[in-house]
Amino acid sequence: MAASxxxxxxxxxxxxxxxxxxxxxxRWLLSAGYTDTDVWEARERDQQNLALLANTMxxxxxxxxxxxxxxxxxFVDNISSREEVDQxxxxxxxxxxxxxxxxxxxxxxxxxxxxxxxxxxxxxxxxTLKNKVQYGIFPDDFTFNLLIDSYIKDGDFKSACSVVEExxxxxxxxLPSTQILSLYALGSxxxxxxxxxxxxxxxxxxSLLISGLKQxxxxxxxxxxxxxxxxxxxxxxxxxxxxxxxxxxxxARGYLGRALAVMERAAAAPGDVKLSKDTIDxxxxxxxxxxxxxxxxxxxxxxxxxxxxxxxxxxxEDRDEQAKLPQYVSxxxxxxxxxxxxxxxxxxxxxxxxxxxxxQNLAAAEKPDLEEYESxxxxxxxxxxxxxxxxxxxxxxxxQDKQERLAARAAAQQV
Amino acid sequence: xVKKKRLRLIAEMARKIRAYRELKSRPRESQKYALDYxxxxxxxxxxxxxxxxxxxxxxxxxxFSLLAGMRLFGVGRxxxxxxxxxxxxxxxxxxxxxxxxxxxxxxxxxGRAWGVLTYKGKQESEVKEMDKVMYHDWRLVPKHIxxxxxxxxxxxxxxxxxxxxxxxxxxxxxxxxxxxxxxxVAEEPVLPLRRDVLLxxxxxxxxxxxxxxxxxxxx
Numbered sequence: 001m002a003a004s005x006x007x008x009x010x011x012x013x014x015x016x017x018x019x020x021x022x023x024x025x026x027r028w029l030l031s032a033g034y035t036d037t038d039v040w041e042a043r044e045r046d047q048q049n050l051a052l053l054a055n056t057m058x059x060x061x062x063x064x065x066x067x068x069x070x071x072x073x074x075f076v077d078n079i080s081s082r083e084e085v086d087q088x089x090x091x092x093x094x095x096x097x098x099x100x101x102x103x104x105x106x107x108x109x110x111x112x113x114x115x116x117x118x119x120x121x122x123x124x125x126x127x128t129l130k131n132k133v134q135y136g137i138f139p140d141d142f143t144f145n146l147l148i149d150s151y152i153k154d155g156d157f158k159s160a161c162s163v164v165e166e167x168x169x170x171x172x173x174x175l176p177s178t179q180i181l182s183l184y185a186l187g188s189x190x191x192x193x194x195x196x197x198x199x200x201x202x203x204x205x206x207s208l209l210i211s212g213l214k215q216x217x218x219x220x221x222x223x224x225x226x227x228x229x230x231x232x233x234x235x236x237x238x239x240x241x242x243x244x245x246x247x248x249x250x251x252a253r254g255y256l257g258r259a260l261a262v263m264e265r266a267a268a269a270p271g272d273v274k275l276s277k278d279t280i281d282x283x284x285x286x287x288x289x290x291x292x293x294x295x296x297x298x299x300x301x302x303x304x305x306x307x308x309x310x311x312x313x314x315x316x317e318d319r320d321e322q323a324k325l326p327q328y329v330s331x332x333x334x335x336x337x338x339x340x341x342x343x344x345x346x347x348x349x350x351x352x353x354x355x356x357x358x359x360q361n362l363a364a365a366e367k368p369d370l371e372e373y374e375s376x377x378x379x380x381x382x383x384x385x386x387x388x389x390x391x392x393x394x395x396x397x398x399x400q401d402k403q404e405r406l407a408a409r410a411a412a413q414q415v
Numbered sequence: 416x417v418k419k420k421r422l423r424l425i426a427e428m429a430r431k432i433r434a435y436r437e438l439k440s441r442p443r444e445s446q447k448y449a450l451d452y453x454x455x456x457x458x459x460x461x462x463x464x465x466x467x468x469x470x471x472x473x474x475x476x477x478x479f480s481l482l483a484g485m486r487l488f489g490v491g492r493x494x495x496x497x498x499x500x501x502x503x504x505x506x507x508x509x510x511x512x513x514x515x516x517x518x519x520x521x522x523x524x525x526g527r528a529w530g531v532l533t534y535k536g537k538q539e540s541e542v543k544e545m546d547k548v549m550y551h552d553w554r555l556v557p558k559h560i561x562x563x564x565x566x567x568x569x570x571x572x573x574x575x576x577x578x579x580x581x582x583x584x585x586x587x588x589x590x591x592x593x594x595x596x597x598x599x600v601a602e603e604p605v606l607p608l609r610r611d612v613l614l615x616x617x618x619x620x621x622x623x624x625x626x627x628x629x630x631x632x633x634x
Contacts, residue, residue, distance in 0.1 A: 097518050102488065133522050138486040170486055171558050213559050241474045246484075248557035251500075 030149040070387045073108040085121045096136035107380040141175045148181045160185035168207040177365040187351035205230030222279040225262045229283045232256030239318040256328045263335045274346040445520030448549040478553040483523040488514040493556040505535040577605040
């Protein structure tokens with residue numbers, strides 16, 4: 001037994017040395033090649049004095065003139081300590097509330113997140129991301145992956161889920177690496193069995209649904225089922241407007257119906273597509289809870305005017321949805337028994353399924369991302385150089401005009 | 416004799432300065448369209464919103480409230496209005512192309528937007544400024560719903576109906592036809608209820624010319 005333990009340790013050590021991820025020895029997902037900062041640090045640096053830049057920006061804002069995006073990007077690039085991270089946050093806020101807010105560059109946002117991660121200011125990055133309306137931080141896919149990965153590495157699944165919520169609000173689930181990472185974060189969060197209030201349920205449900213729509217396998221369908229059922233629960237409790245307000249979701253009623261449609265699709269799909277058992281159990285518990293609360297509501301209806309006010313928030317159509325709840329419960333029972341007889345219920349938990357999926361596909365998904373990132377960095381550098389060039393030209397032209405004006409004035413004075 | 420009008424230069428200058436200051440102090444979009452949600456009044460004018468709009472104002476959002484939280488302010492995304500969803504079955508949406516946001520608003524909540532309208536399934540060809548941007552009526556079309564939202568089965572156009580001419584005009588037409596040597600007319604002259612003709616100056620001029628070419632009186 002000692003020999004086998006030793007062998008396992010040796011193989012684990014060997015696996016750590018290789019760059020491909022293997023989850024027996026590591027807690028994180030993205031490989032070292034993805035998260036290292038060599039490519040980013042290897043860019044040409046534009047060394048500037050932060051105090052000078054801050055001074056220039058303050059003066060420009062006082063005079064009510066627009067600040068260029070180049071100044072802000074230089075400020076963020078030259079951050080070298082934790083206090084300067086806070087200063088940069090202030091200047092990002094000011095830039096967002098200036099006429100040039102549309103021109104905040106992608107590389108500035110990427111560099112801001114990188115600097116926050118480097119100087120251990122991750123909660124600042126998360127705060128600016130959550131208040132993206134006020135700070136204008138809209139990261140691209142690569143940056144989102146880095147941020148989610150750093151939270152998963154530390155086991156902080158709640159914050160990882162807040163980042164996934166931001167990705168969902170931007171509908172940025174295009175890259176397979178983003179989809180895998182977000183499903184992993186959501187699966188791990190749900191595996192800790194947290195107590196979710198209604199707004200959290202809405203957020204988690206929406207993220208599960210939109211990320212699950214991109215994947216066509218067991219994991220994707222289970223995520224869609226779970227997402228639809230959580231959203232259906234919020235719909236029945238609070239009405240459809242509480243579901244889609246402020247989120248990229250469809251406004252048609254009947255989320256529970258759509259959840260059952262996902263189960264039907266899984267039952268009818270020819271391949272090896274299954275639904276995981278714990279999602280089906282979760283949906284079962286959810287439906288039982290909903291039917292029991294609706295029974296207590298209808299029995300307690302005669303009491304009080306407060307109940308009347310609460311029910312005014314729900315339309316007649318929302319109440320029709322509530323009336324359909326028993327039908328949903330019976331159809332769910334039929335479909336789950338059908339799935340079991342067809343053998344399409346996977347006994348592994350959702351999190352185990354996602355981990356397996358990550359193990360298989362993440363390495364392959366990372367490679368095109370890295371190549372695209374490198375080419376993107378080069379493009380950013382070229383744009384940066386162009387901007388610097390343009391600024392220099394404009395400054396020379398302004399100098400020339402000033403000289404001409406001075407000369408003309410001197411000539412006029414002499415005459 | 417009329418007394419010569421005095422050149423009041425300073426008054427002229429004052430008038431220009433007053434006009435310039437009025438131009439500069441126009442209220443911004445964020446001030447014009449700000450709303451107090453408890454009393455449903457606009458702080459700028461003190462006027463109240465119409466009562467039928469109150470439920471929508473509480474439940475839905477303005478276009479820029481949705482755009483503020485999106486990358487590049489949602490350029491290239493589709494947006495519908497709840498009133499269109501309720502009225503028409505065919506899809507109607509705006510695709511945003513250009514944004515000018517009012518940066519003095521707190522949550523980047525106001526501004527102007529331009530885009531391409533598709534009304535009841537028919538897409539227009541030009542970019543126009545979006546109207547009713549400040550109405551609390553807008554909904555984002557999520558990316559996974561876009562295709563499903565855009566397909567629709569167009570209803571067949573109802574056939575063109577025809578109607579008899581008034582009796583005097585009918586008699587005139589038949590007699591014209593007879594004089595032109597047509598003989599007995601097999602079918603009744605009918606008037607189509609839809610004419611695909613743009614009624615402008617050129618059309619009337621061409622009609623006039625054609626009428627002059629024909630000689631003789633009517634009956």
